[in-house]
Amino acid sequence: MIAMNYGPASKYYDLFASRDDINFYKELAVDHGRKALELGVGTGRVAIELAKAGVTIWGIDNSKYMLNVARQKLRKENPSVRKRVVLKLGDMRNFKLKETFPVAYVASSTFEHCITEGDQRKCLASAYNALQRKGMLAFDISQPTNEKSVNSWWIDRKESSKEEEVVRTIFSRRNPKTNIVSVNLFFDVYHKGIMKKRFYEYGEARLFSKETVEKILEKVGFKVDKVYGNFDKSEYSQKSEKVIFLVTKP
Numbered sequence: 001m002i003a004m005n006y007g008p009a010s011k012y013y014d015l016f017a018s019r020d021d022i023n024f025y026k027e028l029a030v031d032h033g034r035k036a037l038e039l040g041v042g043t044g045r046v047a048i049e050l051a052k053a054g055v056t057i058w059g060i061d062n063s064k065y066m067l068n069v070a071r072q073k074l075r076k077e078n079p080s081v082r083k084r085v086v087l088k089l090g091d092m093r094n095f096k097l098k099e100t101f102p103v104a105y106v107a108s109s110t111f112e113h114c115i116t117e118g119d120q121r122k123c124l125a126s127a128y129n130a131l132q133r134k135g136m137l138a139f140d141i142s143q144p145t146n147e148k149s150v151n152s153w154w155i156d157r158k159e160s161s162k163e164e165e166v167v168r169t170i171f172s173r174r175n176p177k178t179n180i181v182s183v184n185l186f187f188d189v190y191h192k193g194i195m196k197k198r199f200y201e202y203g204e205a206r207l208f209s210k211e212t213v214e215k216i217l218e219k220v221g222f223k224v225d226k227v228y229g230n231f232d233k234s235e236y237s238q239k240s241e242k243v244i245f246l247v248t249k250p
């Protein structure tokens, strides 16, 4: 099964990413041991902010393109931040690290790239093994409602420099039976208003209900402490946009 390829267009990932979640994950890591592991760390969008706040952060990702962007960003940081970040190429469903962590997290619905329940179980079990006793795992997924349209598309545009802008067009299609979402992304790069390059990426994600994920969490051995509906820590409800799990390894 294909997840998301996160190829050469990774260099434009941060341009379009939200920042709503950074304080949530930062607070968790700062309050619980200042050492954390991020699964699917990508460009280090969250991880580098944690390192700036004094957290030692390890991140694993299976896209060398995303990790290269993270490494380029780190080069611009001061040495004290740089030395707190450890990046590893690896699969979040099957990894082993020498270190264990008081906190692990999976941001930006990255967990939805686990397409099957088996993938989810393997990912959660790997996180479980990487945690210390009483360690905490946090991750967000989107709320899977059947009212969400089956086909959707959107376009946004960002300036990447004074002369360059990038237009991202997304076409996504959800299979209503499996809740697998197929996503086609085009990144058109314009220089002084003239289109110079097009990047195409394809990937898949799967929407799971809160109840399904809770069952898998329990099977793996986690205790569900809290489920939030947003990064402002509002209570989860069926109308929430997000499902944010905070779980503990007993």
Ligand SMILES: C[S@@+](CC[C@H](N)C(=O)[O-])C[C@H]1O[C@@H](n2cnc3c(N)ncnc32)[C@H](O)[C@@H]1O
Binding pocket: 003, 004, 005, 006, 017, 039, 040, 041, 042, 043, 044, 045, 046, 060, 061, 062, 063, 066, 090, 091, 092, 093, 106, 107, 108, 109, 110, 113
């Ligand atoms: C939506 S991006 C999120 C990146 C980053 N966590 C953030 O919040 O900005 C998803 C990331 O997960 C990575 N990813 C997807 N499947 C993975 C897997 N099985 N193992 C490791 N990384 C994976 C992708 O390469 C990508 O960098």
